[in-house]
Each structure stands twice: as structure tokens, then as C-alpha cells.
Amino acid sequence: MIIPDGYEIKGKFGSRGYRRGAFIFIGALITFVLFRVFVNMTDLVEFLRKVNSPSMLTILGIGLLLFAYMHTFVHEKIHQLCYRRFGSKTNLQMRSLMPNVTLSIGDGCIRNKAIIVALSPLVVLEIAGLVACPFVTGGFLLLIIFFLSENVGLAIQDLALSVWLRKYPRSYYFGFDGKDSVIWGPQR
Numbered sequence: 137m138i139i140p141d142g143y144e145i146k147g148k149f150g151s152r153g154y155r156r157g158a159f160i161f162i163g164a165l166i167t168f169v170l171f172r173v174f175v176n177m178t179d180l181v182e183f184l185r186k187v188n189s190p191s192m193l194t195i196l197g198i199g200l201l202l203f204a205y206m207h208t209f210v211h212e213k214i215h216q217l218c219y220r221r222f223g224s225k226t227n228l229q230m231r232s233l234m235p236n237v238t239l240s241i242g243d244g245c246i247r248n249k250a251i252i253v254a255l256s257p258l259v260v261l262e263i264a265g266l267v268a269c270p271f272v273t274g275g276f277l278l279l280i281i282f283f284l285s286e287n288v289g290l291a292i293q294d295l296a297l298s299v300w301l302r303k304y305p306r307s308y309y310f311g312f313d314g315k316d317s318v319i320w321g322p323q324r
């Protein structure tokens with residue numbers, strides 16, 4: 137959707153790349169601890185006891201890191217598909233080795249739709265993981281809980297963006313200026 141004539145930038149949501157990693161880690165850690173409260177982790181402890189050798193744990197760690205990295209691509213792909221569904225053009229860029237989907241410069245997405253796009257990976261992947269939870273045990277349960285926790289971490293910036301978007305009128309357009317996420321509104 138092309139931003140209409142007579143619109144100007146009203147605000148910026150700065151790209152906080154260096155903070156993103158910290159947000160992902162803290163969000164994922166808190167969620168993982170919460171899962172420990174709500175999910176019976178006996179299976180998980182049993183699984184970790186079986187892999188309790190340094191080489192197995194290293195393989196497990198590397199495997200989880202690769203899995204987490206792939207997850208960021210799936211997350212960004214959901215944003216992209218959602219934008220496309222709403223008729224907006226997008227770009228997928230790499231920022232400090234992390235994939236990042238933005239709107240194409242000059243293209244916009246109306247505020248409420250931009251909020252749906254922002255929250256789509258959180259909602260879609262969290263539901264998918266929770267549905268799978270009762271059917272798995274041991275290592276697979278560990279993987280899904282890890283996935284669900286990381287998914288919350290990845291969505292923290294999306295949640296912050298949604299709150300920021302809510303400050304502006306619904307007739308405004310969300311966009312990208314080549315550096316930061318921006319919001320467009322009618323000139324006065």
C-alpha cells in the first residue's frame with residue numbers, strides 16, 4: 137500500500153539492534169522459568185540425565201543454538217507473509233547476522249494491520265507449540281519449551297512496537313525510512 141500524498145513522518149521507532157539480543161535472552165529466560173512452574177519437568181530432568189556427558193551436552197547446545205537461529209527466519213517469514221496478505225511490499229535484510237523484515241521504502245501498512253503483523257509470529261507459533269505440548273515427552277518436550285520460550289523473547293520488540301503504534305491514530309501508516317521504523321500521518 138503506497139503512503140498517500142500529503143502524509144509526513146510523525147514519529148520513529150528506533151532500531152535498537154544491540155538491545156534486541158538482551159531482550160530476547162531475558163524474555164526467553166523468564167518464560168522458561170514460568171514453564172518450570174506450570175509443566176511437569178520430570179521427563180526433562182530424566183532426559184538431561186541421559187545426555188549428561190560433556191560431548192553430548194555440547195552437541196545439544198549447538199543443536200539448540202542452530203534451532204534458535206532457524207526460528208528467527210520462521211518468525212520474520214510470518215511477519216512477511218502477513219504484510220503481503222495486507223498488500224504491503226517488504227524487504228528481508230540481514231542485520232548483525234539476524235534476519236529482519238521491513239516494509240519497502242515508500243510503502244505503508246495502516247496502523248491496526250501493522251499491529252496484527254507485529255503480533256502474528258508470537259500468536260501463531262505460540263499456539264502451534266502449545267498444541268504440540270501434550271503429545272511429546274523427554275527431548276521433544278525440552279525442544280518445544282525451548283521454542284516457546286525463545287518465541288516470547290523474539291516477540292518482545294514486537295510487543296513494544298505494538299504499544300508504540302497504539303499511541304497514534306488508526307488512520308496513520310506504519311512504514312520504514314531505510315533506517316528506522318516510522319509512522320506517517322496527514323500533514324497539517
Ligand SMILES: [Zn+2]
Nearest residue numbers: 257290291294
Ligand atoms: Zn518480530
